[in-house]
Amino acid sequence: MSSSIRRTPLRSRTATLAAALAVPVLALGACSTAAGGDDGTLSVLASFYPLQMVAEQVGGDRVDVGSLTPPGAEPHDVELSPAQVASVAAAQLVVYQSGFQAAVDAAVSEAGPAHVVDAAEVADLETTAQEGHSHELGEDDEHADDAHDHSGLDPHFWLDPTRMPAVADAVADALSEIDPDGADTYRANAAALGTRFGELDDAYAAGLATCERRTVVTTHEAFGYLAQRYDLEQVGIAGVDPETEPSPARLREVGDLVRAEGVTTIFFETLASPKVAQTLASDLGVETAVLDPIEGLTDDAQDYFSIAQANLEALRVALSCS
Ligand SMILES: [Zn+2]
Structure with missing residues (x-):
């Protein structure tokens, strides 16, 4: 198992944090193996719903996916409890989007989880402001200071279904690295999900x-x-x-x-x-x-x-x- 886990210098700091917080989920993390749950599933943590959906679909019944954004909550500027920060350290894979949720960025940086997929790195983020819109705002320029908007990039890539398959493939790659026995399953699941995104794109284009x-x-x-x-x-x-x-x-x-x-x-x-x-x-x-x-x-x-x-x-x- 150790060969499949990339250890980072932050790891020891995480252990200290874990001990200090003494949150039950950390006991799981501290002795996690390539198979995380009692039933042999991998523990995956997603930062908000669209990424959670991708992780669930790609991982299928080989993974157990949690989300850092509670159901029904709005993910911008989410706050994390100490237990949630601890769960970032304990997860075998964290799927998040840097630059969108500052508290999650901080937790990932602090916890140094063994495997990470950063959707911002694979989804080809850009600025999508319509021409003329930003200067129409004029005196409202302080909006650019919003916590998730430092980069000026629009985070909402998941609303274009053609940007999603790259994330599914990245999740499949990461899961395959942790759990090589499941690699064929993960790739097949990612391909099937990619087909559904393609069909959705076709429906939007036609509609x-x-x-x-x-x-x-x-x-x-x-x-x-x-x-x-x-x-x-x-x-x-x-x-x-x-x-x-x-x-x-x-x-x-x-x-x-x-x-x-x-x-x-x-x-x-x-x-x-x-x-x-x-x-x-x-x-x-x-x-x-x-x-x-x-x-x-x-x-x-x-x-x-x-x-x-x-x-x-x-x-x-x-x-x-x-
Ligand atoms: Zn939003």
Whole structure:
């Protein structure tokens, strides 16, 4: 087992931390072998839902996947308990996205888990701000100081399904390194998942090909990659962080744009307050609808693919696509 674990200089510091915290899960970590759970499964920790979904699908029944973002919680600026920080050290694989959740970045840096997949390194992140948008914001430039936005890169890559297979492949590679006996399974699972992402991309491309409008007004500016992929224009009311309050000037700008372009729908999301969208829509006499950034599940009966399909239907209605 030791040959499959890359030890880092941080490891001893982790052990000290573990002893100090004396959290039960650490006992598991301290004596973990290549097979982590009692039932021989690998312990995998994902930082938030889309990465958790990928880890679950690729790992199948050979892994046990936990998430650092509780179900129904909003992952931006998540806080971690000492037990969660300890679980980062104990996990055999941590799948996270650097630059998105500062507390997770700190925990990974502190704990030095044996194996890590950083989605930011494989998902080809970029800035997706629409042309002209950043200078329209003008006096709201302090938004750029949001904790997860230091790099200026948009974190929401998972809303473009074509950016997901690279993450699935990276997870398969990491799991195969830890558990070589499962390598064929992991690669097959990643390939099957990649096929589903491809089918979703096809559905979006076809469903959004012919629409009367292409402007999507959202509260939380999470749909930049989606807009870029399917030739839509995202207009965010509140910026990339869902907690940011829009300025009166920004609300007036968006209102003018809604009237000028005949926008019918202002989208809000499930994990953040709908108040801004509802107030603005009511003032302008347009509809509201849900567009889910798929950052976390609020309903166990849903998953990434069912939510993505519901988002597509909502977009097709709002944009009058044929
Ligand atoms: Zn977000």
